[in-house]
Amino acid sequence: MSAVHTQRGFGGLIYLGLAGILGLYFTFAAVQGDYGMFARVAINAEGEALKTERDKLTAELAEMQNLTHRLSDDYLDLDLLDQQTRDVLGYMRADEIAIR
Numbered sequence: 490m491s492a493v494h495t496q497r498g499f500g501g502l503i504y505l506g507l508a509g510i511l512g513l514y515f516t517f518a519a520v521q522g523d524y525g526m527f528a529r530v531a532i533n534a535e536g537e538a539l540k541t542e543r544d545k546l547t548a549e550l551a552e553m554q555n556l557t558h559r560l561s562d563d564y565l566d567l568d569l570l571d572q573q574t575r576d577v578l579g580y581m582r583a584d585e586i587a588i589r
Contacts, residue, residue, distance in 0.1 A: 520526050559566040560573070574580045581587060 518525060522528070556569065558564060559569050
């Protein structure tokens with residue numbers, strides 16, 4: 490009887506290698522790519538920083554609107570007006586003494 494030898498081709502090995510390389514590529518892209526996990530973490534951190542800055546600017550805007558309203562023609566806060574003339578123009582009353 491003769492022994493039957495079957496030769497296995499390299500097709501299966503090439504297919505397995507190609508599938509492994511593609512798997513590694515897609516795994517790398519999912520972690521490091523433009524839309525990967527690291528990019529998402531960076532975007533979320535930037536979003537939080539921008540929200541903090543937005544909240545700070547909103548508070549600053551509210552303060553400016555309050556000061557503007559207090560110096561308007563409809564509602565005049567004399568203490569604020571006095572403070573602004575002292576700070577901006579450097580005025581002082583006649584009965585005050587300036588210490589430098």
